[in-house]
Amino acid sequence: MAVYVGIDVHKHFCQAALMNDNGHILHELRFDNTTEGASSLLELAKSVAPQIKAVVEPSANFWIRIYDKLEDEGVEVKLSNPLRTKAIAEARIKTDRIDAKTLAYLLRGDLVAESYVPTRKNRERRALIRHRASLMQIRVDIKNRIHALLDKHELTHNYADLFGKQGLEWLRGRDSELVTINLPRSLCELVGIYAEMHDASRNETYCKLLQRGLNAFAKAQASLLKSFRETEEPPKASSH
Numbered sequence: 001m002a003v004y005v006g007i008d009v010h011k012h013f014c015q016a017a018l019m020n021d022n023g024h025i026l027h028e029l030r031f032d033n034t035t036e037g038a039s040s041l042l043e044l045a046k047s048v049a050p051q052i053k054a055v056v057e058p059s060a061n062f063w064i065r066i067y068d069k070l071e072d073e074g075v076e077v078k079l080s081n082p083l084r085t086k087a088i089a090e091a092r093i094k095t096d097r098i099d100a101k102t103l104a105y106l107l108r109g110d111l112v113a114e115s116y117v118p119t120r121k122n123r124e125r126r127a128l129i130r131h132r133a134s135l136m137q138i139r140v141d142i143k144n145r146i147h148a149l150l151d152k153h154e155l156t157h158n159y160a161d162l163f164g165k166q167g168l169e170w171l172r173g174r175d176s177e178l179v180t181i182n183l184p185r186s187l188c189e190l191v192g193i194y195a196e197m198h199d200a201s202r203n204e205t206y207c208k209l210l211q212r213g214l215n216a217f218a219k220a221q222a223s224l225l226k227s228f229r230e231t232e233e234p235p236k237a238s239s240h
Helices: 035-048 064-072 082-092 100-108 120-152 165-172 175-181 186-202 206-232
Strands: 002-009 013-019 025-032 051-057 076-079
Touching (some): 002 035, 002 100, 013 035, 013 100, 035 064
Parallel strands (some): 002 051
Antiparallel strands (some): 002 013, 013 025
């Protein structure tokens, strides 16, 4: 005896329907899209039958924690392909509404069109690649901002690579000119952030890269906003 669980996933909650071997809906419930919420669903399903089969309707990346929790608990879980599953539902059961009950019905009849789900390790690797790419783009933005500040204040250099070792030392040495030309201190902040992100992007340890990268990203956001305000806001009108 098995219980077939259809799960319609949303950002903050999920809707589930539990169906028995005879095609009868035994329970319908709404639970939070959290690990704890998935645990409550599992507890209910286990009270119905020892064998649990589930299908998850994906929504952005909100399906991942539910899918992983079910998989960890030994549930035979599938990720449906929304477009193909909808076409099958229209052809077989004459409905274009893919809700939890429809998913459970299709699962029971072995009619679910599945989507490919990479292994958890491969998903982590993909996340690492995406995160590194975002760090690289932030580095480019910071470089462009530094060049703009140097051009604005007519600071020239003779380095082939401004962001090499000697170039960065030269940039850090602009402190003495801050008072003279009123150069925004955000330049030095951006240089420090660039160096930190450069180190983080070369680190191959996922957790350390993620933590350092996120910290650097937050600093970059704040400093970029600050530098824009300092260099591009029009002067305030005199009160006199």
